[in-house]
Amino acid sequence: MSFEGEKASVQFHEIGLDDRILKAIAKLGWAEPSLIQEKAIPLFLDGKDVLMKARTGSGKTGAFTIPVIQRILSSKEVNPDLQNTQALILAPTKELSSQIHKVMLQLTSKCSRDVRIVDISSQADISAQKPLLVDFPDIVIATPGRAVAHLKAETLNLKDLKMLVIDEADLMFSCGYEEDVKQVLKSLPKIYQAALASATLSADVLNLKKLVLHNAVTLKLQESELAPLKQLTHYKHYSEASEKHAVLYSLLKLGLIRGKSIIFVNTVDKCYRLKLFLDQFKISSCILNSELPAASRCHAVAQFNEGVYDIIIASEESFLDDPSVDSRRNKDKEFGLSRGIDFQHVSNIINYEFPESINSYIHRAGRTARGSNKGFFEENPKDLRTLRHDKKRKAPKTGQHISNVPDYLVPNSLKSVTGLIKIKKAKKKFVPPSTANKKYEVSSSAFQMQNDFILLPKKICTFFGQK
């Protein structure tokens, strides 16, 4: 597996990595480093502070986790009895932390005894997490909030820290972690090596850079922000707002969209409404939004990744919103939605509601065509079954009850497609024509005009024709 369109000039075995890491990388199927990995890993191994800005899905996680693990293995070669927390990795959400943890466990699968990693980002009680930290794991992964909570409880000791990494640096401040990050920095020794990873170089990232990095090398890769077109195809389809439901239904039911899909909407309400709509047609989906508790969000992503659901409906909200503005709703400030979450094998991204900024489009699109995956279609057994044309396609099942559900769930446009709509004839009151009746005159001429184009039912045409 390699990143398309980005031919690596060095191979993993040429970067000076431990054999155990190389074996783990091979097990992951990563044939060669991505561009950001190729540039960042040697710099970090050299002891440099690095700011890596690379498009979403370009392999930044590997770019900082591989050298962190390598440096820990090297330090243990020199001093096998060394046991202290050498690296702290901060991520803005629990989902991201657990994803980094998962990647690190895979990368240390051949040296798990030598490199111990814990993720303390979950909301478990601080005292319940104490045993995880008591014998100074080599790498701690946390959200800044959790790191501060443990520092206050004196369950986390960073006095011997050698490396600090902040992932998704552009989200840290907008997630409300500015103070927590500053608090963490106060607990670090004077000298440590640091790296920031980000998909954008926002003002927040530059502020963090000033706070965290020293004489840093900035890697701003000259690459497209999105995966190459060979890998990711963009389609656009124009439709009236009221018809979007019908279009989506058709795309899904006719098999025009295959594989796992993320449908993006812009509000939490829409998230639920769309799910209810799809439920009506026995199209099962799960949802992801900022009102769900963290555990449910993780569960939804896990179920989607495991293939329990092929569709996830996600609402995206601006991180720059003042969290205090909408007090009715209990928004989770750690909600990073899908930014940085590694949804696996996503074939399609559907912008059901158009993203509010270019960045948002890029991040949404970055959920597919990740790594070396093609964007549109994945070859998994389930998809291949779908492709079998020797089997008769099942006609979509729609129940009679669809005609009784509210319009916002099944709009009339779709009811008429399925033949379930009962056209209610409006009872018209007879109003005698009167030249003094302005309202009548206006509507009359409007209808007359349409009459010219034979657009009206005969009955009405006749009525106005008599005038």
Ligand SMILES: Nc1ncnc2c1ncn2[C@@H]1O[C@H](COP(=O)(O)OP(=O)(O)OP(=O)(O)O)[C@@H](O)[C@H]1O
């Ligand atoms: N060298 C590689 N070869 C093939 N696949 C890789 C390689 N490195 C990473 N990947 C895969 O690419 C996908 C995206 O990687 P990763 O999550 O690190 O991207 P990212 O740049 O951190 O994205 P984001 O900014 O969204 O977090 C993952 O599924 C990962 O397993």
